[in-house]
Amino acid sequence: MAIQNFILLITGILNFSMSVFIISRGWKNKINLYFSLLTFFTFLWSLTLFISRIIPSDLLAVFFYRSTYMSAVGIAVFLLYFSLYFPYKIKDVSFLIKFSIWLPTIIIVILIYTQWHIIDFNRSIDLLEWNVSYYVPFHIVYGLYFFVAVISAFLHLVYKYRRSENIFKKQIKVFLSMIAISFVCGSYFNLILCYFGSWHYIWLGPLFTLLMNGSVFYLIFLSKDR
DSSP, X not given: OOHHHHHHHHHHHHHHHHHHHHHHTOTTSXXXXXXXXHHHHHHHHHHHHHHHHHOSOHHHHHHHHXXXXXXXXXXXXXXXXXXXXXXXXXXXXXXXXXHHHHHHHHHHHHHHTSTTTEEEEEEOTTSOOEEEEEOHHHHHHXXXXXXXXXXXXXXXXXXXXXXXXXXXXXXXXXXXXHHHHHHHHHHIIIIIHHHTTOOTTTTHHHXXXXXHHHHHXXXXXXXXXX
């Protein structure tokens, strides 16, 4: 197994372990629920990318590769929800806000598994070289959707950071830093480079989400200052 695939597998296992641990602490707690879902979808991102890189069948590989985009949608949505509750809730989420989040989410997830997303997909015999053709308008819309969801989460946390004091301020500052790093690196390695035909570094995106999840996991469950 290539070292890159091994890293993806370990990243997925660690994220899944955090997800199970967090949800076992009580799913009725919104912070636990949404952070567990966030870590679960980062696990799915690692897993589906891992399978798409090792499975011999191109037909199955493209399905799992499409699923990495679905997983990224889940990451963006539940990062947004988590930002509304971490480290405290400032307001209820109205039906209109939920509708504005979930309607485009459902549409985009459906389109991910159609020709509106990936037009052509094939790999070399050794599975190391990829050739993927995207439907450009949808790829742009998808990127904008992901950008808006993550930036919205970031802005929620900035608002809380400016209003918080002491330990809450420290927690939010760490989370903001990790979101920024994960977003920039994930977008670069898994959206921008892929759009321009380079898949050599797609294994790096999930690794940076592990950095984000791990830091928040420590703040919530392991830090003495929690």
